[in-house]
Amino acid sequence: xxxxxxxxxxxxxxxxxxxxxxxxxxxxxxxxxxxxxxxxxxxxxxxxxxxxxxxxxxxxxxxxxxxxxxxxxxxxxxxxxxxxxxxxxxxxxxxxxxxxxxxxxxxxxxxxxxx
Amino acid sequence: xxxxxxxxxxxxxxxxxxxxxxxxxxxxxxxxxxxxxxxxxxxxxxxxxxxxxxxxxxxxxxxxxxxxxxxxxxxxxxxxxxxxxxxxxxxxxxxxxxxxxxxxxxxxxxxxxxxx
Numbered sequence: 424x425x426x427x428x429x430x431x432x433x434x435x436x437x438x439x440x441x442x443x444x445x446x447x448x449x450x451x452x453x454x455x456x457x458x459x460x461x462x463x464x465x466x467x468x469x470x471x472x473x474x475x476x477x478x479x480x481x482x483x484x485x486x487x488x489x490x491x492x493x494x495x496x497x498x499x500x501x502x503x504x505x506x507x508x509x510x511x512x513x514x515x516x517x518x519x520x521x522x523x524x525x526x527x528x529x530x531x532x533x534x535x536x537x538x
Numbered sequence: 539x540x541x542x543x544x545x546x547x548x549x550x551x552x553x554x555x556x557x558x559x560x561x562x563x564x565x566x567x568x569x570x571x572x573x574x575x576x577x578x579x580x581x582x583x584x585x586x587x588x589x590x591x592x593x594x595x596x597x598x599x600x601x602x603x604x605x606x607x608x609x610x611x612x613x614x615x616x617x618x619x620x621x622x623x624x625x626x627x628x629x630x631x632x633x634x635x636x637x638x639x640x641x642x643x644x645x646x647x648x649x650x651x652x653x654x
Binding site: 457459468469512528530531 | 542544569571573578579580581583586588593594628630632634635636640641642643644645646647648
């Protein structure tokens with residue numbers, strides 16, 4: 424079956440530091456890959472996505488590249504802000520035509536950014 | 539309108555009560571989902587509706603009963619719950635359940651359920 428493995432947290436950074444959160448996956452075929460963010464007390468918001476190999480998703484300064492050869496989708500941001508403090512989930516769906524869009528999530532990484 | 543709206547935001551119910559959670563979207567999405575999220579854990583899929591038909595039931599106990607009255611609405615009926623069912627219940631929708639790019643899910647804010 425499908426699975427997603429995220430680096431264990433929590434991650435604590437100072438403002439303007441560089442962020443990397445590692446994510447690797449196991450799936451048949453070509454799944455779609457996502458990063459979701461969850462702020463305290465809220466639902467999940469889609470941060471970025473990629474649907475095929477070598478696609479780069481980007482949003483709000485965050486980036487992730489779909490690497491088929493290493494089955495990875497690592498999240499990066501060049502300069503984090505206090506407002507980026509949240510829980511980040513890597514997720515996949517697919518491959519196409521299967522699983523009805525069911526999302527398989529990683530365990531989540533808690534990010535705390537200090538001023 | 540890119541919102542998925544869930545009501546209520548908070549719910550406290552006794553183990554003998556019957557209650558319902560409601561979810562609504564007006565994005566024309568044809569796949570809708572219920573997820574359950576315990577504290578400090580990722581969401582776990584409960585049900586998937588595809589074109590208003592139940593497509594996936596992840597072996598959820600019968601005390602949880604989903605309903606999809608039309609393409610915009612999704613309900614979750616609750617009856618005789620247990621304290622361990624206390625969690626954040628998230629509704630989500632996507633354009634369609636099959637094609638790449640169409641499975642991007644939009645989530646609601648969730649209903650925080652406490653069973654006493």
